[in-house]
Every structure is written in C-alpha cells, then in structure tokens.
Amino acid sequence: MTASTAPDFRTRLQDWLPKLVLAPSFAVTILFVYGFIAFTAVLSFTGSKMLPNFKWVGWENYEKLWALPAWNTAIVNIAIFATLYIVICTAVGLLLAVFLDQKIRGEGVLRPIYLYPMALSFIVTGTAWKWFLDPGIGLEKVVRLWGWESFSFTWIKDGDMAIYTIVIAAVWQTSGFVMAMFLAGLRGIDNEILKAAQIDGASNWQLYRRIVIPLLRPAFLSAFVILSHLAIKSYDLVVALTGGGPGRATEMPATFMYSYTFTRNQMGIGASSAVIMLMTIAAIMVPYLYAELKEKK
C-alpha cells in the first residue's frame, strides 16, 4: 500500500464505521421485530395448530376468535382493567405529586416508599397481593380478628369482582412511577407564573385547574402512553394473582394468546389474537412516536 492510498482508505473506513456499528442492531431489529411480526401475521391467516404450517385459511381465525366467549371475556376485561388502571394511576400519581410538591417535610423518605414497587416483578406483586386478598388468611380474616365479625372481602374468589383485584395490585405497582413523572413536570414549572397569578387573586384551586394542570400536558401524555401499553401487555400479574380465574373470569388478551398458542394448540387463533394486540398498541404508539421524533428533528 502506498502512502497516498492509505489515508484514503482510512478516511473511507471512518465514513463507513458509524453505519457499520449501527448495522447489527438495525439488522437484528428488522429481523427479530419486524420479520417476526410479519411471520406471526402470516401465521394468523393459516391453519396452524400445534406447529406452524402454511395452509392459507383467509380470515377464518379472526372469525373464530371473535366468536369465542373466552376472547370476548378477555376484551371486556382489558377494557375494564385498562380504563380503571390508567385513570386511577394517573389520579393517584397526580395527587401524590401535587401534595409532595407542597414543601413536605420527609419528602426524601416518602418518595422512595411510593416508588419502590416499581422495582419488583409482577410475579412478586401478584404473590403478595394474592395472599393479602385471600379471605382465608388475608385482609378478611384480619379484620374479623380485629372484631368486625361480619366483614367480608372475597373479590379474588368472585368471578365478577376478581378483575378489580388485578386493578388494585397493578395500581399499587405503577402509581408511584406516575407520581415521579408528574413531580418532574411540576418541578419544571416556573414559580414566577404561579406568583403572578396569585397576585391577580387566583385561589389555589384555580391555580392548579387553570395553570398547573394545563402545563403538565406532556406528563399526562407520557403517562397515558406508558400506562396503556403496560395494560395491554399485562400478563405476569394475571398469572401470579388469579391465574386467569376464578374459572376464566380474569382472562386477558395476553393470557388468552398464550393458552391458545401453547397449551390448546390453536396457533392460528393465538397468532390472530397477538396481531390484534399489536394493532391496538400501534394505534396508540405510532402517532405518539411520530410526533415526538418529528419535533426533535
């Protein structure tokens, strides 16, 4: 190699190096994320049972899926769960953040207490709440031992109420995280704006209602996006807390997909339920990510 071509090669390598470094990640993403999505989408139009096969059946799996009572239970449950989970987490998170923001003594102690459940696995959370809510050893028994003999709290054993126990445990796990997001937003608000409004005679309530809450819009949006995708993905908590029961009362799309694909050998139907889950999340995430990335350009 002569002296004149050596730097040339080096420069060219330097030009390509960044793309070369990024290439494996990009390739892996294309293959393992988008390739796999395509694979599952194709499977959802085939008659796959225990193993994948490629016998095309058109929309049959989707038609069967929507006719299944278990899937309808799952859809009703996810609607109830997601709505309550998002609304309650946001409300509790906002309330705690606003209250913590009032020059509270001991904030440094309280904040980690609110936040630590986020560090736990849903399996641990589910185990803890499962026994806490169990009428035989948990809350019901404790309250009775304390003297309220007729106290009854059997939601976890009750097909109509069990879904709400999942809401309780899930809110316990995530609301502290939402609190942290709102607190960050509150700390970013310029105090001068609030003081100016106070001089104009605004009450505390008006201050929050008219100024602070509107300024927290980005935090509301991030909370909504994070909570909704967590809700749709919720699987572990259901498995640990109720196992989808009693009966099939707390079936969710995620548990439905798993049982139809891997234990009932209805892979085609399982794949179609996964596609519907993805579509739902994409409908929320894609516009959000698009807006975020466009802004940053």
Added chain:
Amino acid sequence: MAAVTQDTAVSTGRVTRAFIYLLLLLFALFYLLPLYVMGVNSVKPLEEITGGNMMALPQVWTLDPWRSAWSTAQIGVEPTGLKPYFLNSILMVVPAVAISTIVGALNGYVLTKWRFRGDTWVFGLMLFSCFIPFQIVLIPMAVVLGKLGLAGSVPGLILVHVVYGIGFTTLYFRNYYAAFPTELVRAAQIDGAGFFQIFWRILLPVSGPIAVVSVIWQFTNIWNDFLFGASFGGTSQPMTVALNNLVQSSTGVKEYNVHFAGAILAALPTLVVYIVAGRYFVRGLMAGSVKG
C-alpha cells in the same frame, strides 16, 4: 411566603397541610403494607399464619422458611429450592445487561454525532420495538431459538433480552448524547481522532449518569421478566418462573411462609439495586430522557 425554594409557590393553610400529611402517610402505608406482610410472615411458623393474624409479629421467630425457599422447597418436580434458579437469573442478567448497554451507547453515539440520511427512521423503527406486545414474537422466536439450538438455555434467554432491550438503551443514550455539544466531536475529528477514539476519550467519560439509568432499567426489566423465561426458559428457568411454580404448586400443604420468603428472595436483587442507586436512576431519567 418569602422563602424561595424549588417547590411550588402555592401556600396552604394549617388544616389543609394536616390533611395533606395524613393522606401522604396513608398512601405510604398502602405501599408498605404488602412488603410488611411478606416480611413478617416469612419468619413465622406455618401454624401462626393459618391460625393467627397476618398483621401480627411472629410469636416464634424462625428462619426455616428462608432455608426451605432457598435450598429445599419443591419447585416443579425437584426439591431444589430457588437457589439454582437464582443462579440462572444471575447468569442471564449480567451479560444481557452489559451487552445491551454497550450496544445502546454505541448506537446513541452514532445516531447523534454521526447522523446520516434516514437516521430518524432507523431510530424510530428501533424505538417502536420497545413497545410491541411480546406475544407477537413468541411463536417465531420459539422456532428460531430451536433452529439455533438455543432453546431452553441461558444463552438463548440472553439473546432474547439483548434483542428486545437495545431499543430502550439506544433511546436513553441517544437522548443523553443529543445534549452533548457536537462541536467538541467535530473539533476532535479535525485533530485527527477516529470514530472509536472520540467515543472512548470524549463521550464515554461523561456517560456515567445515563449508564446508571440504562443498567438499572435493563437489570430490573430482565430480572423481573416472566413471559420470556416461561416461554423459552426450558431447563434454565429464571427466578420469576421458579417462584411462580413454587407458589402455584397444587400438591401438599400450602407453605405460605416459604412462599413469602421466596417472593422476597426474588425481589431482593432489584430492591437492593433500587435502594443503592434509585436516586441516580430518577435523576438520570429526568436529565436524559424525559425532556427529550
């Protein structure tokens, strides 16, 4: 109110403040209660749980439930305790966190300091992968892991966690490096520094805060994962799956105290990480990724 603090300028009356403190304390109780119940019942003999009050302190203190959960409890069919699964989780989580964080750092560096046409699209595609419901990849992943001979093994789980973790690590480092002055990189380039040299000498030394975020995030997510572990764990199941097997086992007497000890064992590593480094996590998150 004369004092200027970082807190809100809102002033509150005495009654309101008392109410606020009361409510904050009640919520603190709500968050602590399950941890208390687990802790206190993990050191009680079983009769005290089934015959006594879940909230009461033990009359007889015992560490037997912990010993049993760790080394002799029945997990599935084997009376191995949680120990081997704990080791599986460690073997899985350490390499997976290290690889995904390093790859994320390099990706973030390229995407902010060596921008090219279409880089936002590349990033967007990687970012969306953070949010997919993993049910959509379970079937093909099972096929691919089988073909690669990695099904039911720790390396297989490492692969899965790296693949679905780099979206988040890339996001963190990209947002963090975006705030770093690109002029410094250009100046170093003019001085003849190469791609890796600039990364190593200029960006890496200031990456501490975001590396902490990435490591904690990845550690927590991978340690706590259940879906992939249950689907692809095979004989190398992680801790969460073993805990679930322990708790859900339908044979014999339900040893609640052992279950509680096991649950705390499963929670311990992430709790420790959170207690030791949680402050840096929240701080780094605020600095790096929230403002975007």
